[in-house]
Amino acid sequence: MSDERPDGAAAEGTDPAEVAPDGWPVALRGVTESVVTTLGPNDRWNVAALGLHAPDSSEGVVTARTYGRTRTWRNFAERGGGVVQFTVDPRTFVDAALTVREVDEPVLPGADAWVEVRAERVSAETEGDTTIRTWELKPVEAEVVAERVPTVNRGFGAVVDATVAASRxxxxxxxxxxxxxxxxxxxxxxxxxxxxxxxxxxxxxxxATGWRERLGGT
Amino acid sequence: MSDERPDGAAAEGTDPAEVAPDGWPVALRGVTESVVTTLGPNDRWNVAALGLHAPDSSEGVVTARTYGRTRTWRNFAERGGGVVQFTVDPRTFVDAALTVREVDEPVLPGADAWVEVRAERVSAETEGDTTIRTWELKPVEAEVVAERVPTVNRGFGAVVDATVAASRxxxxxxxxxxxxxxxxxxxxxxxxxxxxxxxxxxxxxxxATGWRERLGGT
Incomplete structure (x- = not known):
């Protein structure tokens, strides 16, 4: 509580490492939470959550994982890719992560940016009964739809983390x-x-989960 | 897990309620986390965290609270206001919330937008030994510095929430x-x-907190 930090630009500002990977519409770092639409056998677009793992450099390749036999896994395998999009609408994250949602158009109305990607399976590992597959995502076409001053709302972060907890x-x-x-x-x-x-x-x-019914212990 | 949601614009997109209050550079909802600089008696700008409570309508007044005899409380009272800024640099939030940081210029290098505000104390309540004061913040001058596609990183949300936990x-x-x-x-x-x-x-x-030393219980 008594740590005094000298004035100076080193304390903040855009990280020099934070540049968009080649062909991507936004900078990525660590794991960036996105929403992906993939075309199903019924010719509708399935909407799901997808964590994007940043490459080590802007020339590196973005990767993502699928856990088990999900619709995204199936559609990546059968269609060879999908459309990754960036949104800050918390309802879109919840619907993507916890419900089955299918739409007629690949780009959602709330997307601030999107990138069509080819997905290539590069590795697989097994955890319990689940096969975790890693995919390389290579950009084909991208668009920035809307830019704004980002703001911070703890409620938003709580929704995103709650979808992760709820899905487990x-x-x-x-x-x-x-x-x-x-x-x-x-x-x-x-x-x-x-x-x-x-x-x-x-x-x-x-x-979607009825988690409140579990309050008070199992 | 089996909730099927019909396709439709109602599922997402910019909330119609989400417009910037008059004179503010960004839309606010619920509590938006900001950083405020206030001029101290040493003529340097103190950097602190400040939660902005959105008004009910765009004509309403934004409010914020100070907890006890903080530098922001003192400087709001003695100088009548400060400069509220919006940034997504997690280091800036930590420094603002958990350390004493003073700078020479009111606008931080990482700010995407800022607004100079007049702060007027409108109420006070006591919780334990702490006086919680509510301030109305009225915009004087504002600037948007940089717009971008906002991205979602769970690590960022975790840092912001951790500063709240650490400060308690x-x-x-x-x-x-x-x-x-x-x-x-x-x-x-x-x-x-x-x-x-x-x-x-x-x-x-x-x-700043040495919290890891408390691991394993008190």
Whole structure:
């Protein structure tokens, strides 16, 4: 609490490492949360969450993982790619991660940017009964739709993390009590800091998972 | 997990309620996390975290709270205002919330937008030994410096929430074990999803609070 930091540009500002990989519409670092649409056998676009792993340099290749036999896995394998999009609408993240959503057009109305990618499977590992596949995503075409001043809302972050916790509720490797405790915390943050979109998004988490019924222990 | 949602624009997109309050450079909803600089008696600008409470309509007034006898409280009272800024550099949030930082210029190099505000105290309540004051913030002058496609990084959200938990470690009303457990979770998220800026920011939380020494219970 008493740490004094000298004035200076080193304390902040755009990281020099943070440049967009070649052909991508945005800079990536660590894991960037995106939404991907992939064309299914019914010729509709399936909407799912996809974490993008940044390459080490701007010439490197972006990767992503699929966990088990999901629609994204199937459509990547059968169609060879999809459309990755960047949005900050919390409802879109919840629908993508926790519900089955199919649309007629590959680019969602809330996307601030999108990039069509070819997906090539590069490795697979097994964890329990689940095959985790790693895909290289190579950009084909990209567009920036809207730019804005980004703002920080803790309710938004709570919704995103809550979708992760909620999607693990029935995975044996995770402790349900711990996940429910975490969901309670995120619900409280949304209540205190979220806007209308975050409240609506969290209500969809409640609806899709019924986690509140597990309150008070198993 | 089986909730099917019909295709449609109602599922997402910019919320109609989300417009910038008159004179503000960005739209606000719920509580938006900002950084404020206020001029101290030494004629340097103190950098602190400030949660902005959105008004009910675009004609309403933005409010913020100060907790106890902080530098922001003192400088708001003595100087009548400060400069609110919007940034997504996680290091800036940590420095603002957990360290004493003073700079020569009111606008930080990492600010994407700023607004000079007049601060008027409108109410006060007492919680334990702490006087919580509510201030109305009225915009004087504002500038948008940089716009971009916002991206979502769970590590960033974890840093912001961790600064909140870390700042409560020595507040008697909060359970230390619970805060430390939460910090462990955030540290893990930063490790797995953060970029270089998030890792650096989290190292500053470690350094400023020494919370890891409390691991394993009190």
């Amino acid at each position: 509720l029935d995975v044996p490797a995770f402790d349900t009590d711990e996940l429910v405790e975490r969901l309670e915390y995120f619900a409280d943050v949304v209540e205190r800091c979220g806007g209308p979109a975050e409240r609506e998004a969290f209500a969809r988490i409640d609806e | 470690l020595d507040v008697p009303a909060f359970d230390t074990d619970e805060l430390v457990e939460r910090l462990e979770y955030f540290a893990d998220v930063v490790e797995r999803c953060g970029g270089p800026a998030e890792r650096e920011a989290f190292a500053r939380i470690d350094e």
